[in-house]
Amino acid sequence: MNPSVVPGVAPVGPKPAQLTCPSCHATVVSRVDHNSTTKTHLIALALCLCLCWCCVCVPYCMDSCQNADHYCPNCNAYLGTYQS
Numbered sequence: 818m819n820p821s822v823v824p825g826v827a828p829v830g831p832k833p834a835q836l837t838c839p840s841c842h843a844t845v846v847s848r849v850d851h852n853s854t855t856k857t858h859l860i861a862l863a864l865c866l867c868l869c870w871c872c873v874c875v876p877y878c879m880d881s882c883q884n885a886d887h888y889c890p891n892c893n894a895y896l897g898t899y900q901s
């Protein structure tokens with residue numbers, strides 16, 4: 818499964834990126850919020866069933882298992898989402 822960028826939003830990666838905010842037009846380094854996805858929960862469930870309970874929290878700690886929402890640190894405008 819290849820990493821992909823959601824169409825129609827800024828091409829951002831999983832880490833904070835320097836870009837121009839479309840709202841306040843400042844050049845900013847985006848603020849990133851990681852969100853759990855369905856995939857995160859599925860991996861956690863698979864770990865729970867196949868391995869051991871102590872591994873269940875692992876996918877929730879991995880950036881690659883979570884969406885990265887980018888926001889402007891100046892005006893909090895939504896800039897884009899990276900989906901792993």
Ligand SMILES: [Zn+2]
Binds near residue numbers: 842843891894
């Ligand atoms: Zn802004």
